[in-house]
Amino acid sequence: MLERLGLVPPQASTVAVQTDLLSTFLVTVSLFFSILIAATIVAFSVKYRRRSERDVTPRIHGSTALEIAWSVIPLGIAMVMFGWGAHLFVTLKRPPDDALQVNVVGKQWMWKVQHLEGRREINELHVPIGRPVKVTLTSEDVIHSFYVPAFRIKQDAVPGRYTTAWFEATRIGSYHLFCAEYCGTMHSGMIGQVIVMEPADYEAWLAGGGVSAAPAAAGGAAGGGQDLVAAGKELFEQKGCVTCHQPGAVLGPQLAGVAGHTVELQDGTTVTADDDYLRESILSPAAKIVKGFAPIMPTFKGQLTEEQVLQLIAYIKSLKPSTGDASADAGTGKTGS
Amino acid sequence: MTSTNYINADYGIWSWLLTKDHKRIAILYLVSITLMFILGGFFALLIRLELLTPAGDLLAADTYNKMFTMHGIVMVFFFLIPSIPAVLGNFLVPMMIGARDLAFPRLNLASWYIYMAGAAFTLYAIFTGGVDTGWTFYTPYSTAAANTKVIPAALGIFITGFSSILTGLNFIVTIHRMRAPGLTWFRLPLFIWAHYATSIIFILGTPVIAITILLVAVERGFNFGIFDPKLGGDPVLFQHLFWFYSHPAVYIMVLPSMGVVSELITCFSRKTVFGYGFVAVSSMAIAVLGFLVWGHHLFVSGQSVYASMIFSVLSFLVAIPSAVKVFNWTATLYRGSIEFAAPLIYALGFIGLFTIGGLTGVFLATLGFDVHVHDTYFVVAHFHYIMVGGAMMGYLGGLHYWWPKISGRMYPEWPARIGAAIIFIGFNLTFFPQFLAGYLGMPRRYHMYPPEFQVLNVMSTAGATVLGIGYLLPLTYLLWSLRYGKAAPANPWRATGLEWQTPSPPPTDNFATTPFVTEEAYDYSSVPEAELV
Ligand SMILES: [Cu+2]
Ligand SMILES: [Cu+2]
Numbered sequence: 037m038l039e040r041l042g043l044v045p046p047q048a049s050t051v052a053v054q055t056d057l058l059s060t061f062l063v064t065v066s067l068f069f070s071i072l073i074a075a076t077i078v079a080f081s082v083k084y085r086r087r088s089e090r091d092v093t094p095r096i097h098g099s100t101a102l103e104i105a106w107s108v109i110p111l112g113i114a115m116v117m118f119g120w121g122a123h124l125f126v127t128l129k130r131p132p133d134d135a136l137q138v139n140v141v142g143k144q145w146m147w148k149v150q151h152l153e154g155r156r157e158i159n160e161l162h163v164p165i166g167r168p169v170k171v172t173l174t175s176e177d178v179i180h181s182f183y184v185p186a187f188r189i190k191q192d193a194v195p196g197r198y199t200t201a202w203f204e205a206t207r208i209g210s211y212h213l214f215c216a217e218y219c220g221t222m223h224s225g226m227i228g229q230v231i232v233m234e235p236a237d238y239e240a241w242l243a244g245g246g247v248s249a250a251p252a253a254a255g256g257a258a259g260g261g262q263d264l265v266a267a268g269k270e271l272f273e274q275k276g277c278v279t280c281h282q283p284g285a286v287l288g289p290q291l292a293g294v295a296g297h298t299v300e301l302q303d304g305t306t307v308t309a310d311d312d313y314l315r316e317s318i319l320s321p322a323a324k325i326v327k328g329f330a331p332i333m334p335t336f337k338g339q340l341t342e343e344q345v346l347q348l349i350a351y352i353k354s355l356k357p358s359t360g361d362a363s364a365d366a367g368t369g370k371t372g373s
Numbered sequence: 374m375t376s377t378n379y380i381n382a383d384y385g386i387w388s389w390l391l392t393k394d395h396k397r398i399a400i401l402y403l404v405s406i407t408l409m410f411i412l413g414g415f416f417a418l419l420i421r422l423e424l425l426t427p428a429g430d431l432l433a434a435d436t437y438n439k440m441f442t443m444h445g446i447v448m449v450f451f452f453l454i455p456s457i458p459a460v461l462g463n464f465l466v467p468m469m470i471g472a473r474d475l476a477f478p479r480l481n482l483a484s485w486y487i488y489m490a491g492a493a494f495t496l497y498a499i500f501t502g503g504v505d506t507g508w509t510f511y512t513p514y515s516t517a518a519a520n521t522k523v524i525p526a527a528l529g530i531f532i533t534g535f536s537s538i539l540t541g542l543n544f545i546v547t548i549h550r551m552r553a554p555g556l557t558w559f560r561l562p563l564f565i566w567a568h569y570a571t572s573i574i575f576i577l578g579t580p581v582i583a584i585t586i587l588l589v590a591v592e593r594g595f596n597f598g599i600f601d602p603k604l605g606g607d608p609v610l611f612q613h614l615f616w617f618y619s620h621p622a623v624y625i626m627v628l629p630s631m632g633v634v635s636e637l638i639t640c641f642s643r644k645t646v647f648g649y650g651f652v653a654v655s656s657m658a659i660a661v662l663g664f665l666v667w668g669h670h671l672f673v674s675g676q677s678v679y680a681s682m683i684f685s686v687l688s689f690l691v692a693i694p695s696a697v698k699v700f701n702w703t704a705t706l707y708r709g710s711i712e713f714a715a716p717l718i719y720a721l722g723f724i725g726l727f728t729i730g731g732l733t734g735v736f737l738a739t740l741g742f743d744v745h746v747h748d749t750y751f752v753v754a755h756f757h758y759i760m761v762g763g764a765m766m767g768y769l770g771g772l773h774y775w776w777p778k779i780s781g782r783m784y785p786e787w788p789a790r791i792g793a794a795i796i797f798i799g800f801n802l803t804f805f806p807q808f809l810a811g812y813l814g815m816p817r818r819y820h821m822y823p824p825e826f827q828v829l830n831v832m833s834t835a836g837a838t839v840l841g842i843g844y845l846l847p848l849t850y851l852l853w854s855l856r857y858g859k860a861a862p863a864n865p866w867r868a869t870g871l872e873w874q875t876p877s878p879p880p881t882d883n884f885a886t887t888p889f890v891t892e893e894a895y896d897y898s899s900v901p902e903a904e905l906v
Binding site (some may be wrong): 062107114115122144178181184185215221 | 429434435438477505507509513517603604607608609615622642643644645647648649650651671672674675678681685686689690692693696697700701703704706707708709710711713721724727728729732733735736737738740741743744747748749755777783787809811812814816818819820821822823831870896897
């Protein structure tokens, strides 16, 4: 109904309805209090308007009971709002495990999208209806912000790190994708479409080849129609990672099975090998040295685009510990540093 | 005028530019910030005209970006932050506590010169090409990508910061050391409490923004890696540092306004303020809690979920003392003798707009809600309700109320009432549609926008026209009154404050003999009839 009244954008995700419900609650409570205050002021203003310069007014210093009441009641209501908002926020921050993976890189002034299966697009994001989609975001230059009003989601794309957002589209159609964080001249032109499709159409679209809206310029050499893992593998060989990190090699840590596991570092601390850690290990290998290895890996900073780093990470994540290989022991996951 | 007062005590430009009189320094600030307001308003006008149509047709994209940036910088740092403290506070803090001047008169003059030096840098940046980073200077855009006059603008803000710090220091020392005999802390006017709280923020917060903005200039000028990840810096660190000051800065703008409103409501309802202690202490609570909520600007920046939750809950807490003030002001009207003079219309307007601004602030503190509207026009509308609706209404209300004292002339009552009403209506017409545009998803700082947002933007621009006319009215008749206004008696409002016990305008030394205070503030029921004008 809110949507038909033109008060809210299309409700095209599972979260959209929940957000609007929360908003309705906030607005209702606020309206109640605003009207109460306004009505009281108007009533007093009329009733106690000055009748004569000689009006005598009583001296009322206050009332502790009233002060407590109008502190504690709003506080109680505020805590309900907090709890509800926090609950929704946790939902927004926890992508379901079975979510589709999409990488989105912001760049002045475009959104570059890489699907795990290999298709790439610019300023368009095709997704199937009814399936959670997890978006991993980063930026090649300044901070951007990935905003889809119809899904009620927004997440900054910050250079130098990964952030994530997720949604589950509930309605076929195409919806605005905005950059919400000011990023320079064409900030308002950094917009695109999220296109929600029937699963079958989506599969057909995915299979339609990788060259879609995105020409080779977007991803450099290792792109084309390959899926991310294959593209990552190609880079892995091309850039020479393979020399030190292939199964059985001793110069660098084994990578199979490391993603998502705990890594022991030279200085005795441990770290979870999440996307940010893998990215850092590729671009600034000296930052965290894996226990038992020398800091000999060269940096790949400036030699890989953000999209290529994401491809390498996809490849590393795809590596499963191979059987019979002692160094890929799951107990001490190791990774490249 | 036959008697000597601070205005006719001395003549010539140097008697003003080298004055140590807090009242003359207040006038220096009044003139400077009014000019800055006109400049900032001009930028706003261009922004609203550009947004009349979805296409970017009036201004080039870069020009538009500079307009909203310079509108923000000028209005926030050079108008709103100094507005009430530097003009009304400067004029009134000594007078309200029965002192002859601030504790450090020379430092007070130095503060104005520092403000002017900062303004000079920023104006240089504006007139030699402009800045386009947004008033928030987010990194790494401001340090690595923007190729506009970021460094001089940043230096201007850095320098002006010291003016705030020194004013805050001056107020704190003055309020501690120079109160008239008998004027105990809980007999102080609430205007003084509000300025005390504001001064604490000035002193504790301003150094942080000054250094942060200086670091931006350093990274930009010398490639020092602080915020830019390409240089090994952390871009989100900037946001933490920036908002550590800039959230409390909102209270710098609004607390003095609240102080003004307390004075106006008591005077024009002839009632002592309801819950004096709670209103006074809530100012301090706001000042302190205000320092603990900056992270609510970072809910979508990738900040940890737990940090976000803590910042969210603290942001709800800081709303409570503001609500307490609103309830107490309302209760003050009860059984009063309410006269709808222009200052009271401004004060009631403040309550209305501040309530809307405050409640939408509570919305924004709500985590799940903020994700959707963060960086949209919803936020733009919210902070204009607080900073323009709130701070500006308080400033204008106070300016009218104390105008007879400052200028020695009465302003014309009916034009002032009409002006206040036009400003209130124009303000709502301008900014209410922006709440809707924001919730519908229109991002802020957009030069072009999808056509479905046009209707709301046209409404907003139409409202801005009304608002602009509203602002021109006081500008015109206040200037007019300087020459043609009725001469003001010492106490035209039959108000209780010590400032009204001096002639209008006051002599340079304020009080011939130091007043002795035996009563609480706002002792309206005991004003004898003999004092009727
Ligand atoms: Cu952007
Ligand atoms: Cu804030």
